[in-house]
Amino acid sequence: MSEPDPLGTVHFGVGCVAVLAGLAALLSRKGQVWHRASGTIFAIAMLGLALSGLWLSLARDILFTVFLSGIAGHAVLTSWAAARRQALLSIFLARWSGLVSGGLCLGAVAGGLLAASSPEGTLNDLPPEAFYLLAGVSFGLCVLDLFYARNTSPQRVSWLSRHLWRMGFAFFLATGIFFFGNNHVLPEVLRTPWVLSTPVLAVVVWTVFYALRTRFGPWLSTLRASVPVGNDAGR
Template sequence: MIISAISNLHILLGTVGLLAGAAALFSAKGAKLHRKAGNVFFVSMLIVSAIGSYIAYIKSDIPFSTALFTCLLGVFTFYLVATSWITVKRRAGERGLAEIAGLLFILATAIFSLTIGVDAAMSDTASKNGAPPMPIEVFYFFAGLAVFLALGDIWLIVRGGISGSQRIARHLWRMCMALFISVGILFMGNPQVFPMVLQKAAILSIPVLAMPVLIILVLMVYWLIKLLFTKSRKKSKQVADEVISLG
């Protein structure tokens, strides 16, 4: 009964979070809708990622390595959303204990992911109920991704904070990656929840369910290029701290 209630809450908040994330992604950056939708996405995704990791951990009907994989997706989503939100809540050129805590958190995740990969390589216990385990390389990838994210945190901490377009870019790509993971879990990880016509299209290698995931990546790249490598960069530097602090 409790697990069912938690699962229903997970689905409800996940739906709210994805809608809010889409609204924030497609709305004008810094506008009221963007800020409000971003706040809803932040709160809902923190809860959803925590619940999702917990559900995956306690479920007994899936391969153990698959459960760990799902837990790690939740962990990365939680971290990305939290650090992205912290970035815009800090004043320009400021950092504090939250950034250090984020660094320690993602370094622990890197060690955990690497440990899982090494342990799986040395044993066959990653398989459960006769189902095949997740590829070992997946956990090595997670470890590498965690190290990459940690380097970004170290860079921010050593500099004493960031400002201008770099600040917006850090916020933007981390939020987009959290949305990318969440949408990927829904559309590509759970195709059974969609109409049969979309499932059949996926079976026929028509990437219908993959389109929302690809759209997020394309939009993320578009905004980052516009922000960092075009004439709008200078304007972004001038208004970034004023606009983004209104959230």
């Protein structure tokens, strides 16, 4: 598979757009116009990043990033489908996304076995464990995809948390690739472990916080309302 000359530049450009749009969506108020607009730009940019990354990976015979691109694209598409659950494409993705994540899992396991059986014990200069890590991530996605597909009428908390944490996971991949793989564009003074890791860790903290709040917030509110307060507690 040939690699067009400008594809690397396009890949880097859409990656920058994805990081900036993801940051805008993260900082804006959820559900507002700016949040939806920046989220849409982020999703489109991430799909472009995943597709261009897949093309580059196939052209350069880098199997590891083939699966990484597939996982990123899958996370974005299924997140979008959860938020736009009434669209025909969203319904299709909700029903059959488990096949894609399952296929990524099997492919990553095969990559790990190839790495383990090679004379050097590596593939793409990576040990088998790197591929098995992607297989584990894909397996987790597959299990959640299958559970979600069985729910024909998901409650708001279900589809909202699915949308939120998968977008956050995709943003984690985008920031990780940018700050640890393409940080040469940053001034040298910023290329320190603390500076480079802070945005990535911030995305993880943000995703975990809002995913937990979305999933368990209604339950905690109901529990709090059922607990007597003040003098009522002693009656």
